[in-house]
Amino acid sequence: MSAEPVFDQALPPVQPSEGPEFVQLLTPEGERVDHPDYPLDISDDEIKSLYRDLVLVRRIDTEAMALQRQGELGLWASLLGQEAAQVGAGRSLTTKDFAFPTYREHGVAFCKGVDPVTLLGLFRGTSQGGWDPFDKGFQLYTIVIGSQTLHATGYAMGLQRDGSDGAAMAFFGDGASSQGDVNEAFVWASVFNAPVVFFCQNNQWAISEPLERQTRIPLYQRAQGFGFPGVRVDGNDVLAVLAVSRAALERAREGSGPTLVEAWTYRMGPHTTSDDPSRYRLAAELETWKLKDPIERVKAYLSRSGAAGADFFASVEADSDELAAHLRAGCLALPDPDPITLFDHVYAGGSSLLDEEREQLSSYLASFEEASH
């Protein structure tokens, strides 16, 4: 058999990000540009607060990576490089909306008001997600790829039946786009005209697999096969993501149905702390994406436009240090669960089987207590 894999014959490269359908409002150099379909009227103060979130969200990631290296976390899924996609989407959501994240949406969680320390609990192994989804309108992390897109769609069908004008937003990745569940969610959302926004962070990689292993055309075009619009936005441009996400949520609210948003971005770190990207991608790729850094461009804009000065950036740094300290202290203070609690919350209504097993474990544990006396 040929060394060249046959299936690559006639396989066109996935379309580059450039092109008319690519929505960008702030260039990598920090210049504001307009897009006919997505006008964004935003004050410098708002941009400053977006900048602040971007910095804080990155700091959460930096700190968590450090905590993992120091053995305080079992694992961490880094969002480095995806701050703009997550803050842009997160800030577009209102309290009426409900977000359905994967395991990487720390930035969205932050915008939704989830204490990042709670997120750490999941990666430290002290909980499987300690926050109350209804409190924040932010569902628990979903690790099985794609599942949450159906949950978001069902939730949106519930919103329709309640006559609510809220919307659901489902987060997923480029790899997830291949899962049956995600495509079924597209079918349901389209057929029931559900108020859901499918927010795909295309970070170019599914662990070690490049985008070409999932699709041969731009992902946002998947939507047209299901009868609803798709749009590709510069995922490293927080303004563009904010504008596009707001527009998509608006469409959903007014009863026009689902939208697929493809945020074109890059996973600058490893898939998780267990991963070793050097085995499957070139450092050069990372370098080119560094030039499109989601935070630098906002800083450049704010500085150049004079909207923000040294004092502002210093204050953000201070907030960031404070957050880091809070994270570290909070993480170390996370209590190990009492073993017997592993029986809690399996059911809302309890179970005779679990009562029996709980009793077995506690008397077994008690036997050591006695032994140690």
Next chain:
Amino acid sequence: MSAEPVFDQALPPVQPSEGPEFVQLLTPEGERVDHPDYPLDISDDEIKSLYRDLVLVRRIDTEAMALQRQGELGLWASLLGQEAAQVGAGRSLTTKDFAFPTYREHGVAFCKGVDPVTLLGLFRGTSQGGWDPFDKGFQLYTIVIGSQTLHATGYAMGLQRDGSDGAAMAFFGDGASSQGDVNEAFVWASVFNAPVVFFCQNNQWAISEPLERQTRIPLYQRAQGFGFPGVRVDGNDVLAVLAVSRAALERAREGSGPTLVEAWTYRMGPHTTSDDPSRYRLAAELETWKLKDPIERVKAYLSRSGAAGADFFASVEADSDELAAHLRAGCLALPDPDPITLFDHVYAGGSSLLDEEREQLSSYLASFEEASH
């Protein structure tokens, strides 16, 4: 809550079959028309043999329905109305190709040379599919909706690796288009550029559910969301289906990848003999489709063009009667399996557990033998 279901708001009707993208080469009135993309150079003799197959395939259905009513079959899935779609696709396949059917492709089976009596065995309950798929290039019927589309795609990946110029054809229905597996098959076929043709018989219904429960845009357009072409053909026009299927297989063979063919047709009978369509659809619908009958138009063409006369039609009738007799005799002669054979073919390599259970059943059955002596 409003009596009007909210999810129907802003739900446009699925596009009508008419329109430029609808491929037709023989009108319901029996007039030959041309289509720029699908020229078909076909002799009257070939059309006559297609006509013959259409009639015989319908006769298989008529006879099987009768056998079921008479209690000789437990169930039958009628193809009435879909003869042209199945004969057109079936005749487009060469011996190098492999077909992956659902449970309704009796017409394709016939074209592939499967003895219809063998099909009856499955519906009589004497076998689960008695033919050898490799013999005919026709896989066993697959009842779990959508599964076979992945099998066809994998088979096509195998063809690539063998350097074969054969192709796979996956049959499925409008309802099946919603299954995750079918959409995953689209992803795989596109990413690996696999030589597979997805042949969807859109017969407007998935048991009691109309097309609108599966999609809000024409199904053939689903393909563009995955990066390969889709085409809608008049599924009641055997010439158009033949031309479109051949073209799609050609594309596959020459390494240009998958095609989705949507054959626009109608299930004129019940979903199966267990079904009662009067509960969910109007008789009027059936009447309008009778005007588009797949067989009448060919007969009209042959008669009007003088290509065939009374003797030809009579000979086809005779063949049809002969086939019916063969079916009936063959069906009644289908032997009930020996109980002990229920242990056969679970594994290729056998199993100690089954040896033990087989022994249990045979000695148990033997105990009655003895008792009866």
Next chain:
Amino acid sequence: MATITLGKALNEGLRKAMESDPKVVIMGEDVGRLGGVFRVTDQLQKDFGEDRVIDTPLAESGIVGTAIGMSIRGFRPICEIQFDGFVFPAFDQIVSQVAKMHYRSAGNVKLPITIRIPYGGGIGAVEHHSESPESYFAHTPGLKVVTCSNPLDAYTMIQHAVASDDPIVFFEPKRRYWDKADLDLANLDLGDPADLWDARVVREGTAATLITYGPSVRTCLEAAAAAADEGREIEVVDLRALSPIDWPTVIDSVTKTQHAIVVSEAPVFGSLAGEIAARVSEKCFYSLEAPVLRVGGWSTPYPTARVEEDFLPDLDRILDAVDRSLAY
């Protein structure tokens, strides 16, 4: 008093459930106009509207996955899986999401979903329409699993299941849909919701205990009746709940009869029958006069219709097992 089939009892129970809670919705394939292929949802869409009785696209993972989302929004979905063999596309959503979300969320997210599955064989159907997958679900922590064997239980259990705040897989004995009983639904007391978890001694006896559920209950009762003609009084326990199992009722019976036979249609190897036999063997170690025997399907895929009678546990194979047990 009116004569009602098991299928119709389920239909009436679903109607009551929808009347008593506006958040109850039904989702599935052909559950609307058609009323389901077994007519269990007959007329419900007409009376409760398309928003509450939802004909879904043809994809089981989508049915269960969107039902999860609707419950997160506060609805109480009842998912119909058309046949046992078609639940598997939804297996991931059921096992990794439905079963685990309440635990994952430390009790914050309740999923009061009822997943209805017609199951079992004996109707002369084609492949995938006669399976007994209950063991997969019973072995899945986070799910509760129940099954009914008669019209009365069908009517009450489905209502208790829908009212439960836990996800419940509700198995319906397909070939018993047409079994009849005389019930006065109007004046019928549903009883305590906790009854859902109780096994029932449906026939008293002293010689041996048949532990069974769902479609096999009737078969066991027929076997017990036949044995009675020969002067053998056999006790029949209808488990009703497969997870959790009402062990005290089972163990009391076996302690009394000292002989136990587990009967179900599923292939015996690795099935729930093993759990029952193992547990009874342990708890009745000193009272058992014979090992716990198991009668069920063979370890083959469900065979073609013309030989299914030789696959399914029937009266003779059950009595044969009783004889073997008593012969110890």
Next chain:
Amino acid sequence: MATITLGKALNEGLRKAMESDPKVVIMGEDVGRLGGVFRVTDQLQKDFGEDRVIDTPLAESGIVGTAIGMSIRGFRPICEIQFDGFVFPAFDQIVSQVAKMHYRSAGNVKLPITIRIPYGGGIGAVEHHSESPESYFAHTPGLKVVTCSNPLDAYTMIQHAVASDDPIVFFEPKRRYWDKADLDLANLDLGDPADLWDARVVREGTAATLITYGPSVRTCLEAAAAAADEGREIEVVDLRALSPIDWPTVIDSVTKTQHAIVVSEAPVFGSLAGEIAARVSEKCFYSLEAPVLRVGGWSTPYPTARVEEDFLPDLDRILDAVDRSLAY
């Protein structure tokens, strides 16, 4: 002689399998350049090419479904499921197609597919990465299920599994990937393919039998060693094959020791441990001095990492069960 880990032994076994049959292909997520998240396919794509070591799109049903098609075309696919908790999207293709196609086709269609699944807990992972779903597959007629517990078995069993004409679900004890052994692979005799179905007495003893498999084998050996210090000789049986099970080896051992404890990580309720206990209770009815006891996971979803040690059967819980058994 060289020291080799269980993971590396699998890697070498896969390499051998690919060398000896050009029709063998590997399909899965990240199996190519990355060599799998556990590096079990390390270097194989480099050496055998992208046509034989295929990084697939991210969808398990697609992996298994297309593998079926490739086997129909005459290939011998090895599917890698990245973690136990991610096999469920493929459950339908495995249960309704892989397991049934040979039967459906009366033997015409062979599916020599090996489905590799790293399973079990103890690695401090997040949800879905520590499950023990083997009971689902063992209860599925048409599938064969095996699992290895040490580097030698890993190396030989994976080759026999790939060479088998039947579909085999091959469970790999994740947390034992790093266990080492000294093996001389070059001169190693693979033995008879039929050995794949044999259980092994991995430690001889007289007081009681621990029946176990996969990751729990080492735990049981440690327990047996600890018991030996207290003068108790415990026998340990490594099942290796979970479907079918080598009953004679199990029953001979228990007949000798008269005490049996089944140990596995899966939640005990409804698990394969029930099948084993039921069968042993039946076949060793007259020799058992105590009921067959079962030690395993609790009937909860796999808990969060910081409490997993209290979920998993450990040395103490195993010895506690031995004590309870011997106290009868």
